[in-house]
Amino acid sequence: MTARPMTMAEALRDALRLAMQADPSVFVLGEDIGISGGFGGGFTVTLGLSDEFGHDRVMDTPISETAIIGAAVGAAMAGMRSVAEMQYGDFVFCGMDQVVNQAAKIHYMSGGQYAVPLVLRLPVGASRRGAQHAGSTEAYFMHTPGLKVVCPSNPYDAKGLLLASIWDGNPVVFLEHKLLYGGKGGRKEKTSIDPVMEVPEGIYQVPLGSLAVRRTGRDITILANMLMVHRAMEAAGRLEQAGISAEVIDVRCLNPLDWEALKESVAKTNRALIVEEDNLTGGWGAEVAARLSEEMFFYLDAPVRRVAAPDTPAPCSPALEEAYVPGVDAIVAAAKEVLVIE
């Protein structure tokens, strides 16, 4: 399979295009996603798709999150594979009933008679727009049985995971970090990381329920997702210079989560540090920390620590946002503390 450099937005767009080509039951809906001459959704991901597939399969909707998600649910129950987009992840709360009470529970309540093959795409992460456009949101969905939660950190994973999610047959909440989308083919985020990498051009899947070890190490396991993976990798580089060998794990799928792989790593390093952009209390790090203490207690040489955003709404000023979103310094300091250095 040939490959070419893609940003994450391009990779996601490619996934949608290939999916819709291969499977006539796949359709996309959301605000401003298909308008001719428009911007292809909040972050350019759907740019050009309506030209190829028309405005029925790339369906623009009114500002009606309840109806967008509800219709996506209903369509999924009636033979389609729905890919619904929220313009900003924070808006999902307008339609939360449809996610938590409907999508997540229909298969169960119907005794397995109806499935909801639906992907709900949420652009997440702080990006200097203020408190209502900054949420990370994964904790709410990890907590809801019946949903799957995916959060890629790079273009290759994003495309492969989106394709896997579309055909998973279950409601998947698919988190896309705003600062990872990249620039090509549309607008670019300030302060974005803009990772570009070689991405295969055909259809491939990254299986749900897998983790990726981004860097092997001996002294400490650092678990992170989305943007925090990049920060953690930078931190690991600095820790190396201080003589600490850090293992960095990209938790690209929170539910299902590959607990075995995670435990294997902690069995090796005996220390775990979780880095998340979400607010500290009740974040996904709390669940991982609880499980590690239950199942890996006798392997831990230090308490499981978390680096997360403080328990406050997200501030807007760049100076404040910098303090809010965990940075490389904070990760390095936390790791050193765990290792009883300094």
Add this chain to the structure above:
Amino acid sequence: MISEILIPNLGATGGAVILEEWRAAPGDYVTAGTPIFVVTTDKATVEVEAYTNGYLRRTFAAPGDELHPGDVVGLLSDTSEEPLDGAGVEHAAGGRHTPSTPQAQGTGPSTHQEPAAKDRILASPLARRMAAEAGIDLKQVTGSGRRGEILRQDIVQAMAAQALAPAEQPSAGPDRRGLRLPVSGMRRSIAERTRLSKSQIPHFYASRTIDMEAARSFLESAARYAQKAGWQPPTITDLILRATALALRDHPQVNARYEAEAIQFHTEINIGLVVGLEEGLIIPVIRRADEMNLFALAALTTRLKAGARQGILRASDLSGATFTLSNLGMYGLDSFIAVINPPEAGVLAVGAVQQAPAVWEGQIVPRWQMEAVLSVDHRIVDGVVAARFLADLKERLEDPVGLAFEPPVEVE
């Protein structure tokens, strides 16, 4: 001036006494020579007199508490009002302050307090596990954590040090004169256990001479049989183990444990076998000894003794004993008295199997004999029980064929 009221040494075996009642209450003025409290030893009830005049200000023990010589059980002061400034608080033997009037109570609260916070060892879960597996005493390890916690690297270091240790150990010889030998983990452990045992457990002793003629010829037969079958031949110790196990079955009180308000009879019969080592001794445990036949015991004890000498026994091999057997016969001792291994109820010490003059059918003849001395916890085992146990043991060893038999199994 403040004076401490102490438990005197009353010559009780093992030293421990139980406080029966106070003869004065806080606030009372006591004069030297008058009884201030009453204790019972394993033998008698004793009134203890105040040795000085003063006001009884505080008591630190309640009726029912178990106490030892030197324990501070109260405070006297010259005047009734002078401040005590926390004096004597650390001496709370039973862990109890009784500011109110002490009453004679039949049941006292549990005696043993939890170790004070400063005695608590901080160690990571991983370090604890590693230490347990390697048989390292955490009290011997210095922690490198921020608050002195013991971490993995500290255990690794301790294990490395332990591996080096035997080579550093001075060998037995006249060169030891003036030597200052640091106390190793094993020596310290032995010291601690025996001290604890003697101070806490009221030891009582009973002995029997056991005729070993039949046992000796029985063992010869067993050895021939074993050789033919390719099994480990049983030794005297194995035979005694089996006899002990079966005797414990019939006398469960000797296979029990004393707890504050109850005697806990054990569900299993696990016999610890004392194995002497260069640097001390170690006690591997034969679990469910009563379910093992003679040859199974022989195989197991062989393995355990070898493992003990090689230092490869695991924590699980060394724990869970409910009774102990010590055989120093191979060193020529006629008899000896063993120290009970807490929290067990007894230990059987056997001496050498040797020829001695015996009265046999009215004649004095040389017979192969062995002295068996049983030490028991008098809180649980009285003289009669001890005597019966030994009689049972003697009977089994003197008619050893019974030790080879298994009980009948129901056939469906």
Add this chain to the structure above:
Amino acid sequence: MEAIPRELALEMYRGMARIRRFEDQLYSLFLQGLVPGTLHQYQGQEAIAVGVCAALRRDDFIFSTHRPVGHAIAKGVPLRAIAAELWGKRTGCAGGKGGQMHLVDASVGMPPSNAIVGANIPIATGAALAFKLQGLDRVVVCFFGDGAANTGAFHEGLNLAAVKDAPAVFVCENNQYAASTHTSLAMKIEDISLRAAAYGIPGETLDGMDVRAVHHAASRAVERARSGGGPTLLECKTYRFMGHSRGDPGGYRTREDVQSWRAKDPLPRFREILAGEFGVEEEALAALEASIDGEVSDAIEYAQESPFPEVENVYAHVYAPPGGPP
């Protein structure tokens, strides 16, 4: 009014009688403490479920609410499966996993009914859009009450259906009360069908106690949807003879109010029409009613004797097995 065939008339009477008899029996059993869980009963509203479903095909979908028994029976879910589900048994239409408020049967086009008021409306819109996208001529009917007409989901769902010409019929069963709140306390308007104009779709108010009127209106709306004419809002004025749920003694309604609506009871009304206009003999009607008694008793007995699901079932059906690309 257009004539309806005699067979259809009998079938519709049978359907209403089935619902009435089932619900009445359940009421009696509930009072005896024999029904686990709660009940939201449909007596008085039978004409709507039956009249609408008689205009539908088996492969059309209906989306129902927390008061689904009437809809389920009218759409063809077997009585035994409904009863067993109410008893929480393994043989229930959802295997015991749904309960009274989540009746379901994919074989007759009934996705699980919805206990979140109004939430089924956007879902129904989505299903209708799916049929349209797949080029199918199936339609979707969404049942909801007067209370749901005030939710955001109603607004968003109808608006989206309207703007996309979804093949849907939205049937509002206005029984005057949302739990204990009378419609006059919840909105300024009298007729919910007025709101159709806000979305640019046709709206009608009808007598929900007249099964023929309902059927005719529903047939027209279904035909409109099926032929690509988009959605319709039908408001059926009706009355709930029982309380909101079984725990409700109904102290907020006057006796006169209840009695005046009982006088319009769709069953005796239609029975008279059958006997008169359609010349059906009394013996035939009695026989029909007797056979329904038998069906209902059989269903309830079946439910009571069926086994409960195994405990391991708690973990079943959280996720569907994956399905790859075609």
